[in-house]
Amino acid sequence: MDYRILLVDDEADILEFMSYNLTHAGYTVYTAANGHDGVAKALEVKPHLILLDVMMPQMDGMEACAEIRRHKELSTTIIAFLTARGEDFSQIAGFEAGADDYITKTIRTNVLMSRIKALLKRHGEPASATVEASLTIDHERHIVLKDGRSIALPRKEFALLALLVSKPQRVFTREEIYDSVWGNDVFVGDRTIDVHIRKLREKIGNDQIITVKGIGYKYEP
Amino acid sequence: MDYRILLVDDEADILEFMSYNLTHAGYTVYTAANGHDGVAKALEVKPHLILLDVMMPQMDGMEACAEIRRHKELSTTIIAFLTARGEDFSQIAGFEAGADDYITKTIRTNVLMSRIKALLKRHGEPASATVEASLTIDHERHIVLKDGRSIALPRKEFALLALLVSKPQRVFTREEIYDSVWGNDVFVGDRTIDVHIRKLREKIGNDQIITVKGIGYKYEP
DNA sequence: ATTTATTGTTAATAAATTGTTAAGAGTTCA
DNA sequence: TGAACTCTTAACAATTTATTAACAATAAAT
Numbered sequence: 001m002d003y004r005i006l007l008v009d010d011e012a013d014i015l016e017f018m019s020y021n022l023t024h025a026g027y028t029v030y031t032a033a034n035g036h037d038g039v040a041k042a043l044e045v046k047p048h049l050i051l052l053d054v055m056m057p058q059m060d061g062m063e064a065c066a067e068i069r070r071h072k073e074l075s076t077t078i079i080a081f082l083t084a085r086g087e088d089f090s091q092i093a094g095f096e097a098g099a100d101d102y103i104t105k106t107i108r109t110n111v112l113m114s115r116i117k118a119l120l121k122r123h124g125e126p127a128s129a130t131v132e133a134s135l136t137i138d139h140e141r142h143i144v145l146k147d148g149r150s151i152a153l154p155r156k157e158f159a160l161l162a163l164l165v166s167k168p169q170r171v172f173t174r175e176e177i178y179d180s181v182w183g184n185d186v187f188v189g190d191r192t193i194d195v196h197i198r199k200l201r202e203k204i205g206n207d208q209i210i211t212v213k214g215i216g217y218k219y220e221p
Numbered sequence: 222m223d224y225r226i227l228l229v230d231d232e233a234d235i236l237e238f239m240s241y242n243l244t245h246a247g248y249t250v251y252t253a254a255n256g257h258d259g260v261a262k263a264l265e266v267k268p269h270l271i272l273l274d275v276m277m278p279q280m281d282g283m284e285a286c287a288e289i290r291r292h293k294e295l296s297t298t299i300i301a302f303l304t305a306r307g308e309d310f311s312q313i314a315g316f317e318a319g320a321d322d323y324i325t326k327t328i329r330t331n332v333l334m335s336r337i338k339a340l341l342k343r344h345g346e347p348a349s350a351t352v353e354a355s356l357t358i359d360h361e362r363h364i365v366l367k368d369g370r371s372i373a374l375p376r377k378e379f380a381l382l383a384l385l386v387s388k389p390q391r392v393f394t395r396e397e398i399y400d401s402v403w404g405n406d407v408f409v410g411d412r413t414i415d416v417h418i419r420k421l422r423e424k425i426g427n428d429q430i431i432t433v434k435g436i437g438y439k440y441e442p
Numbered sequence: 443a444t445t446t447a448t449t450g451t452t453a454a455t456a457a458a459t460t461g462t463t464a465a466g467a468g469t470t471c472a
Numbered sequence: 473t474g475a476a477c478t479c480t481t482a483a484c485a486a487t488t489t490a491t492t493a494a495c496a497a498t499a500a501a502t
Contacts, residue, residue, distance in 0.1 A: 154478055171363045189481055194460060196479090212363050213459060213488060214376035375489055410492055415449060417490085434448060434499060 002139065004045055005116070006030045008038035008064065009053040009082060018051070025113055035064035042068055042077065049078045049116065072179035076166065135204060135221070137162045144204065151203055156181060160196050164209065164219035173216040193217075225266055226337070227251045229259035229285065230274040230303060239272070243337070256285035263289055263298065270299045270337065355442050356425065358383045365425065372424055377402060381417050385430065385440035394437040414438075 005027045009015050015031050022029045030045050032038040035052075042050055050068065054061040065079050136145040142158060144151045153161065159181045163172060172180075177193055197217060201209055210218050226248045230236050236252050243250045251266050253259040256273075263271055273286055286302075289295050357366040363379060365372045374382065380402045385393060398414055399405075418438060422430055431439050 156479070169362045171361065188479090191460085191462095191482080192480060195462085195481085198461070211460070211488095212373075215363055218362065377490065409490085412449085412451095412493080413491060416451085416492090419450065419452095432449070 002028060003049065004028045004030065004047040006032065006038065006042055006045065006047040006050045008032045008035065008050065008061070010034055011053070014053075021113065022116070035060060035067075038064050039067050042074060043071060046074065047077060049080065051080055051082055053082045072176070073183065075176070075179070135165055135208070137165050146204055153200075153203065157196055157200055160193075161200055161204070164217060168219050168221055171212050171216050171218045177216060223249060224270065225249045225251065225268040227253065227259065227263055227266065227268040227271045229253045229256065229271065231255055232274070235274075235303075256281060256288075259285050260288050263295060264292060267295065268298060270301065272301050272303050274303045356386055356429070358386050367425055374421075374424065378417055378421055378424075381414075382421055382425070385438060389440050389442050392433045392437050392439040398437060
C-alpha cells in the first residue's frame with residue numbers, strides 16, 4: 001500500500017536516517033524541518049502518519065500536534081511523537097495534545113519499522129482495505145479500479161469515495177464528509193452529498209455504499 | 222494464577238508493608254510513588270489490579286485513575302483506591318473516576334489479603350476477563366454484534382442499547398435514559414421508551430433487557 | 443383478592459431523513 | 473465560442489424512524 005508518512009524534525013541527521021529507512025520500506029516520505037512547515041505540509045499531502053519531534057524551534061511538536069488536530073480534514077491522520085530515549089512520554093502530556101503514540105528516536109531500525117507498521121495497521125488499514133475491497137483507490141492516477149476496470153471519477157466524487165473506502169465499514173457522519181470533502185469553511189446544501197452518493201452508486205454498484213440513517217454513510221466491500 | 226498487582230502510594234512504609242504481604246501471598250508486585258509513575262508503570266506491566274492511594278503529590282489517585290481508564294489496553298484492569306480509615310469512599314466519588322472498589326489502608330493483614338483475593342476473583346480470571354458480553358456495540362460501524370451476526374439499529378434504538386450495555390447489570394432509570402438518549406430538553410411521552418425497548422427485545426433477544434419495575438431497565442448478558 | 447401503578451403491545455400517525463430528477467451556473471478544453 | 477462535464481440546488485417523492493394513543497397485561501400494594 002502506498003502510505004504517505006510525514007517526518008517533522010529539525011535535526012537533519014535524523015530526518016535523513018529515518019527518511020532513508022522509511023523510503024526503502026516502501027513508504028512515500030515527506031519531510032519538514034519545523035512545526036510550521038510540518039503543518040503546512042500535512043495539509044498539502046494529507047499523510048497517513050505524521051512523526052513529530054517533540055523539541056523543535058519555531059513551533060514545537062506539541063503545538064504542531066494541536067494545530068494539526070484542529071484541522072478536521074486530517075482527523076484520520078495518525079500522529080506519533082518522536083522522543084529522546086528515556087523521556088517519559090506521559091509526563092510530556094502529548095496525548096493531551098491529540099497524539100496517538102510515541103516512538104523513541106534511538107530505537108533500532110527494525111524495531112522502528114515494525115512500530116510504524118503496527119501504528120499504521122492499528123488505525124484502520126488502507127493497506128489491506130484496498131486489497132480486500134473490490135474497489136481500489138489509485139490516488140496517483142486519480143482513478144478507481146473495480147474488477148480490473150478503471151473508472152474515472154470527478155473530483156468530489158473521487159474524494160468522497162476515497163474517504164469512505166479508506167475505512168471500510170466505518171460510518172462517516174455527514175459532518176465528517178463535509179469537512180473532508182469540502183472543507184470546514186464551505187457550506188453546501190443538504191442534498192449535495194446525497195446526489196454525489198447517488199452518482200457513485202450509479203458508477204460503482206448500488207450495494208456497496210450503505211446509508212446509516214441519521215448518521216451518515218459507510219462503505220462495505 | 223500469576224497475578225500482577227501495582228501499588229501506588231507515596232508513603233514508603235505502606236508501600237513496603239503491603240508489598241511484603243502481597244509478595245508473600247504469591248502475587249507479583251510492582252510499585253510506584255506517585256500518580257505519574259503509576260500510570261507509566263501500569264502501561265508497562267499491565268497489572269491485573271491497581272491499588273491507588275487517594276492522596277498523593279503530583280497527580281492524585283483520582284486523576285491517575287481517570288488517566289488509566291483512558292487507556293483501552295487497561296480496560297480489564299481492576300482499580301481499587303486505598304483510603305485512610307474512616308474515610309467514606311462514596312463521598313470521595315472515586316467511582317466517578319472509574320474505580321472498582323476501595324480498601325482501607327490500616328486494615329489487618331489477613332482481612333486485606335482476602336479483600337484483594339475477592340477483588341481479583343470478582344472480576345473473573347484474567348483469561349476470561351476478555352470474554353465480553355454476548356453483545357458488542359460497535360460505535361464506529363454503528364452496528365451491534367451478536368454471536369458473530371451484525372445487527373443494524375436505528376439511531377435511538379442504538380443509543381438506548383449502547384447505554385444499557387455500557388454498564389451491564391446496572392439499572393438505568395427512565396430519567397437517565399431520557400437524558401442520555403433524548404437530551405434533557407426534549408420531552409416525549411411515557412410509552413416512548415417502552416416501545417424502543419420492545420423493538421430492541423425483538424431484535425436482540427427477549428431475555429437480555431430486564432425491566433426493573435418502578436425504576437428502569439438493565440442489560441444482563 | 444382487589445386495586446393501583448406501571449409496563450407491554452399494537453397499529454396508526456407524525457416527523458425526520460434520504461432518494462431522485464431535472465435544471466442551471468460555473469468550468470474546462472478543444 | 474461552444475460542447476461536454478462538474479457541481480449545486482430546488483422541488484418533490486419515497487422511505488425509514490420516532491412518537492403517540494388506546495388498550496391489554498402484569499406486578500406490587502393494600
